[in-house]
Amino acid sequence: MATEIRVPTLGESVTEATIAQWFKKPGDAVSADEPLVELETDKVTVEVPAPAAGTLENIVVKEGDTVEVGALLGAILEGAAAAAPAPAKKEEAAPSSSDALKSAEPVSVVVPSAGESVTEAEVGEWFVKVGDAVKADDTLVELETDKAAQEVPSPVAGTVIEIAQATGSTVEPGNLLCKIAPGEGAAVSTPAPAAAAAAPAQPAASSPAPSTSMPPAPSASKMLAEKGLSPDQVAGSGKRGQVLKGDVIAAVASGISAAPAAQAAPVVARAPSSPEDEVREERVRMTKLRQTIARRLKDAQNTAAMLTTYNEVDMKPVMDLRKQYKDIFEKKHGVKLGFMGFFTKAVTHALKEIPAVNAEIDGTDIIYKNYAHIGVAVGTDKGLVVPIVRDADQMSIAEIEKEIGNLGRKARDGKLGMADMQGGTFTISNGGVYGSLMSSPILNAPQSGILGMHKIQERPVAMNGQVVIRPMMYLALSYDHRIVDGKEAVTFLVRVKESLEDPQRLVLDL
Known part of the structure; x- marks a missing residue:
């Protein structure tokens, strides 16, 4: 029986790849999961493993050809990799x-x-x-x-x-x-x-930049020529140190000079500990996730003109609405009515009025997103992750609550995939679940805005000439001042406040 070899899914927005090299030729014996062919995209190189053990029957595409996801690469004739051993004679002892x-x-x-x-x-x-x-x-x-x-x-x-x-x-x-x-x-x-x-x-x-005999990927070679660079100036992240298109883009963005390295976080000399203190210290390896969190947050501070504006919201209308309908809501939709559904819906309404907060900068261009993929920051024991609620502007509060619940469970179980965390246009961070009264969230680059929610706390406020006790929450909007003006940021936050203090606006799309 022949088993087809096809181009696997290569990731979000990647629809084609180039055949870099075949590791086998027709007639060669192959084992299950043994690498057969290397595919190259503008972001990464991927080895395609054998889906079954047998003999490589044929190769449909040759090296250098461009293929799409799902395209046929070749076929394996199962069971032909090795002839079955001759049966032992009855008088021979059983095999060891x-x-x-x-x-x-x-x-x-x-x-x-x-x-x-x-x-x-x-x-x-x-x-x-x-x-x-x-x-x-x-x-x-x-x-x-x-x-x-x-x-x-x-x-x-x-x-x-x-x-x-x-x-x-x-x-x-x-x-x-x-x-x-x-x-x-x-x-x-x-x-x-x-x-x-x-x-x-x-x-x-x-090793930070291993030497390699691998030529740059075709897409990378083209960009190197356009930028007037040599492969020696770019550290390759592909197989065997091959320079990929993404490496060239990153190198150009950093200026390809000693300056970016000098701007990296300085290595601070560690103060020596006394012998009696050393035995009470514990050195733990930093995970790659934590390293990336640290790098991305610092890059956001270094790159964006980040500013934060604050406001406060009276949560009593939302809390009263939850109290009145939470049982009916859960019975009908199978999910609890929380605060995140209201906040996410309020954010998507405000983004429609202030599109700059939902945009990003790409070089000298501004990319306005005519959709709202809202990232919801989730803390796990391995670090902070931001799964995405896609097209939240087209979802009901019930649909948003269900999706946030599903993503939260996947995050805590370590089951989030790359597709769950890519493509966000705006982020909501809820530090209030940990008791935070006020904070200034850091942008999730390349996004231009992030909303910080905080603890709901009863405070005396003046309303209609009287001092009353109300459940209040401070809101913080951090934004990139290069693309979002102060007036736009303040207006955005006021619109979120108005929607939460008068939830009927969300239902009436006002």
């Missing part, structure tokens, strides 16, 4: 366990593709060790990218016979993680070679 191991080809577990623009990951915690028996879909290891953590499941039941990457190693999609001998009672190889192999891999991966 080592012979059985040889006949059962180990299954290689490789680093999966993590999505658009994600070219590497860091090996986190291993949940198994050499010699452990595993079941199909058991979690083997956790990989950390700069966007999220990803668990790698076992493709088969069997025994772990080799671990190729140590915790802390940097790996790329397609790199070998471990090998599993399928079936029970498989013999175990000595773990020492695996550890030795993993050890040199880490320094090599951490």
